[in-house]
Amino acid sequence: MILTTKHKELIERIGVFHEHKGMQPLVGRIIGLLLVHEEGEVSFDEIVENLGVSKSAVSNALTFLQAKDRCVYSTRPGDRKRYFALKVSDWREDFEKELLDIAEIQKFIDEVLEVRTQKNPEFNCKMKDFSNFLGFFKKEIPLLFERFKNQQG
């Protein structure tokens, strides 16, 4: 597949989006490429060529993506190349994990509340509210997916 300027520009933007999430630049670009590539499966050297980076960098980035379970490769009979693809089917679990991740702050809020004195009741009260909300939020996550499934019909 030959990438147009539009493709490349979109890949870059997807790249910086993922950089903001803490990933290293190339990892974000690879995610972009795997999303944009029409077959969804892209060989190692196609990645090297399309992104214009070294084999070593691609190798490390793919190892990382596989470790994070965001990417897999398949092979074809009589072909030693690996064809990499995103695990798009896992979007539910991945998104759920992200939500639980940002709710993780509750653990710290609760520890903070245990350690704090009563010197600033208003502060404590707001923190307690936040903690309660986070508890509520965590319980709501599975229901959210269920409601989505139902309204889909």
Place this chain on the structure above:
Amino acid sequence: MILTTKHKELIERIGVFHEHKGMQPLVGRIIGLLLVHEEGEVSFDEIVENLGVSKSAVSNALTFLQAKDRCVYSTRPGDRKRYFALKVSDWREDFEKELLDIAEIQKFIDEVLEVRTQKNPEFNCKMKDFSNFLGFFKKEIPLLFERFKNQQG
């Protein structure tokens, strides 16, 4: 206020939690200190002393936190010191912003769908599902806060 080992250890852990979110180390430690400190308001040099860092580092970190609207300072009559505090009251807006932020990926998914051919319908279909869910999710966010308020009584 004198910090115990327990306080300090909790501050460190809150620090690394925020580092994982992309913040620089000291910024995370300051958030931890402001959370743990019993008055909730902490002077500039109390931060310097308790965290054992330079004035310049603290100054930059506080500038950053104020720019991000996570922190404010107040002053007291006849006292030139600034007393810094977290904007704990903003937890709703902050959390909502975080949720919208992770749903931002929808924008890219949709762009990707516009650019993709029909060569891999299964892939496209799953991406479309994900996009639909993200749209649903965004609409659910305000309802979530409402439901929380109601069940609180």
Place this chain on the structure above:
DNA sequence: GATTAGGTTCTGTATTTGCAGAACCAACAG
């Protein structure tokens, strides 16, 4: 008008990151 208190801005630097390039390895092909 010199000094001090409370910060801020500038300059330098140790550490970390992110990648390139080369050496390397394993499997298969001739």
Place this chain on the structure above:
DNA sequence: CTGTTGGTTCTGCAAATACAGAACCTAATC
């Protein structure tokens, strides 16, 4: 057993980060 393909691991470096320390600024104080 030699060469080639497909990829990994090792070594090194340029750039970015995150902070220290010093110089600096500003308002109050003597």
